[in-house]
Amino acid sequence: MDLQEYFNLVFTDYTLRTITIGTAILGAICGMLGSFAVLRKQSLLGDAISHASLPGIAIAFLITGTKDTNVLLLGALISGLIGAFWIRGIVKNTHLKTDTALGLILSVFFGFGMLLLTFIQKMPNANQSGLDKFLFGQAATLLIKDVWFMAIVTSICLAVLLLFWKEFKLLLFDADYAKTLGFNIKFIDALITSFIVLAIVLGLQTVGVVLMSAMLLAPAAAARQWTNSLSTMVVLAAIFGLLAGVVGTGISASQSNLSTGPVIVLVAAIFVMFSFIFSPSRGLLFRQIRFLKNRRDLKLHKTLSFMFDLVKTHENKSHPHAVQILNNFQGYTRGTLKKLEEEEYIKVQGKMWSMTEKGYQFSSNLYNQNIENE
Amino acid sequence: MSSAQIEIQLIASLVAIACAIPGVFLVLRKMALISDAISHSILPGLVIGFFITHDLNSPLLILMGALSGILTVVLVEYIQKTKLVKEDTAIGLVFPAMFSIGVLLIAKNANDVHLDVDAVLLGELAFAPFDRLIVNGIDIGPKSLWIIGTILLITLSLLVAFFKELKVSTFDAGLATSLGFSPIVIHYGLMSIASVTTVGAFDAVGAILVVALMIAPAATAYLLTNDLKIMLVFSVIFGVFSAISGYWLAHWLDASISGSMITMLGFVFFLVYLFAPNRGFISVLYRNKQQQKEVQLLTFLLHLNNHTEENERHINHLNEHINWHKIKAQSIVDLAEKNNMIVINNQIIALTPKGKIFTEKAIDYIITNDDSKIESMKKDFFLFRG
Numbered sequence: 001m002d003l004q005e006y007f008n009l010v011f012t013d014y015t016l017r018t019i020t021i022g023t024a025i026l027g028a029i030c031g032m033l034g035s036f037a038v039l040r041k042q043s044l045l046g047d048a049i050s051h052a053s054l055p056g057i058a059i060a061f062l063i064t065g066t067k068d069t070n071v072l073l074l075g076a077l078i079s080g081l082i083g084a085f086w087i088r089g090i091v092k093n094t095h096l097k098t099d100t101a102l103g104l105i106l107s108v109f110f111g112f113g114m115l116l117l118t119f120i121q122k123m124p125n126a127n128q129s130g131l132d133k134f135l136f137g138q139a140a141t142l143l144i145k146d147v148w149f150m151a152i153v154t155s156i157c158l159a160v161l162l163l164f165w166k167e168f169k170l171l172l173f174d175a176d177y178a179k180t181l182g183f184n185i186k187f188i189d190a191l192i193t194s195f196i197v198l199a200i201v202l203g204l205q206t207v208g209v210v211l212m213s214a215m216l217l218a219p220a221a222a223a224r225q226w227t228n229s230l231s232t233m234v235v236l237a238a239i240f241g242l243l244a245g246v247v248g249t250g251i252s253a254s255q256s257n258l259s260t261g262p263v264i265v266l267v268a269a270i271f272v273m274f275s276f277i278f279s280p281s282r283g284l285l286f287r288q289i290r291f292l293k294n295r296r297d298l299k300l301h302k303t304l305s306f307m308f309d310l311v312k313t314h315e316n317k318s319h320p321h322a323v324q325i326l327n328n329f330q331g332y333t334r335g336t337l338k339k340l341e342e343e344e345y346i347k348v349q350g351k352m353w354s355m356t357e358k359g360y361q362f363s364s365n366l367y368n369q370n371i372e373n374e
Numbered sequence: 375m376s377s378a379q380i381e382i383q384l385i386a387s388l389v390a391i392a393c394a395i396p397g398v399f400l401v402l403r404k405m406a407l408i409s410d411a412i413s414h415s416i417l418p419g420l421v422i423g424f425f426i427t428h429d430l431n432s433p434l435l436i437l438m439g440a441l442s443g444i445l446t447v448v449l450v451e452y453i454q455k456t457k458l459v460k461e462d463t464a465i466g467l468v469f470p471a472m473f474s475i476g477v478l479l480i481a482k483n484a485n486d487v488h489l490d491v492d493a494v495l496l497g498e499l500a501f502a503p504f505d506r507l508i509v510n511g512i513d514i515g516p517k518s519l520w521i522i523g524t525i526l527l528i529t530l531s532l533l534v535a536f537f538k539e540l541k542v543s544t545f546d547a548g549l550a551t552s553l554g555f556s557p558i559v560i561h562y563g564l565m566s567i568a569s570v571t572t573v574g575a576f577d578a579v580g581a582i583l584v585v586a587l588m589i590a591p592a593a594t595a596y597l598l599t600n601d602l603k604i605m606l607v608f609s610v611i612f613g614v615f616s617a618i619s620g621y622w623l624a625h626w627l628d629a630s631i632s633g634s635m636i637t638m639l640g641f642v643f644f645l646v647y648l649f650a651p652n653r654g655f656i657s658v659l660y661r662n663k664q665q666q667k668e669v670q671l672l673t674f675l676l677h678l679n680n681h682t683e684e685n686e687r688h689i690n691h692l693n694e695h696i697n698w699h700k701i702k703a704q705s706i707v708d709l710a711e712k713n714n715m716i717v718i719n720n721q722i723i724a725l726t727p728k729g730k731i732f733t734e735k736a737i738d739y740i741i742t743n744d745d746s747k748i749e750s751m752k753k754d755f756f757l758f759r760g
Contacts, residue, residue: 111636214470
């Protein structure tokens, strides 16, 4: 299936259109709320919660006997919240650290969920198959009503986010200050955590329990590299998430045997990698370039200050010296000499160099700075 | 019990022991989540190893899996070092990506790979006894038993050989460096053991159970003791207990063995979390209450010490002066009286000499900002605690 064909299908094929819109919305809401998770250092909370929601799905099925997605997701929501608050309880009441609490709740809840799932599979009830789609998610099972549901939840989140924007921002960056201003921190904190849980639960059906945390983190981590402003970051993360959803769905639809969840996660991971390397202010590439440039400048200054030491012993500042003198000097190369000439700090004539007025001024300042620093 | 049942329980117990030992160090070093990351990210290594050998039991698989586990650790640490994102985000980014690669590799080659993603996550302990190791035509037991037994042996001998180094570098990395142990070597040694154990155990019990077996027994033991050796012993006991009881739970429910082992681990942790002496939820709650009451008692004694006038010390006016509820005031007065700190004459409360000494000492400590000493002083004065 080529690209042209794919685009035609997106607009004509009902299933593909539903899935594409669904993953796009999911990506957007995850990116939006994930920004808060990443900035609050709660990245792995998402992983723990998504695993912790599994027993909720199984129990909801055991109680109601239906496979109605909304009922199952409600179960997931409740058990995810229980997991989240138990983690908090462990960290608060014992000396176990956050990472242990997260890992413990994650694996224990998940194991319990798997116990229930295997138990359900043995039950004499024809209705039980398909619960395991929540493990890895199956975007193909998205129905238009699920998409509507996601859209509604997303718009509610967006509305609340805009309404409490100031409070959220304050809590993120200076919780103590927010407290002194009289904001109800506990409420805002619970609100953010609940929204994160909500986003995770929404994604379970599409990307599944195991990979959900990446959906939450990756767009936000990518967006973080491009900006230092919260609002820009949230918008960027939403866009990255949306793109990852759409592109991932596209790739998995155009190939056989590629499940949507992992492909979306990999696309998001590529975004992150790209951002890590190429972001202009924080990226590794430009950081390396800046590093090399600084090192070159340092070498230049070293040579220049050596020259200055020579020049200042002479009455005539522009008295020519032999290039040879520099040979034993570490910072000196033919390149630095050329560079210095280009900057008009020195003049080179044959095998002799002499310092210009500009060079003298510059290097005497350099010299003063050195002394001050010492 | 049939011999298959015994073998399953034996494998489960060995896996539990092999996981509990590195788990203790991971928990103490605050790297518990690394085990989660490793357990997910060995998948691509396993799949690639399988493509090369087409044999699920080849040692190359273990090697490849362990390598991809270590690769994850290296990647996570590299990303952390760049400071582009916070530490935990680095873990959360790397392992889903690795796991996705593994899942896609399996999915793309679903026809010729006998690897199932569900089995990867959960393992299938029930089938472990059917895969026998046959040497020279003689059946010497299930393969998983031999694999995990070997890994356990290596882990144990490394533990004994490097116990001192591990201990020092876990609790005081600076001291370890100055003594000449390289923390990096120990760190990567531990990571390698964790990876190898994960891969070896994974075939039998699945990725998630490995995480649970590493973290849960260690966390449970950590609630009970501060001694490294005792903690190691406790976590081994908890691991083995959950493995065997989990097996019988699964037998009874006819459900996944690994799932019920984790459930038992969670159950044991929950019990210890609630009832552990000193550190359990209930004893922490009780101690907080006790301390609250003792602080109130001190406030009350200070009040008595400050006021000589009788109306301030009248038993019926306490609630007005210190702003306490009647029942609370009564219980504090009772406590003070039981400890011989006060006497009540005609409903007027006065400090006894003992009460006076206690109060004055406490004031001294409070003035010199030595509040913590009050706690040890209480032992000398209190007959009954709050």
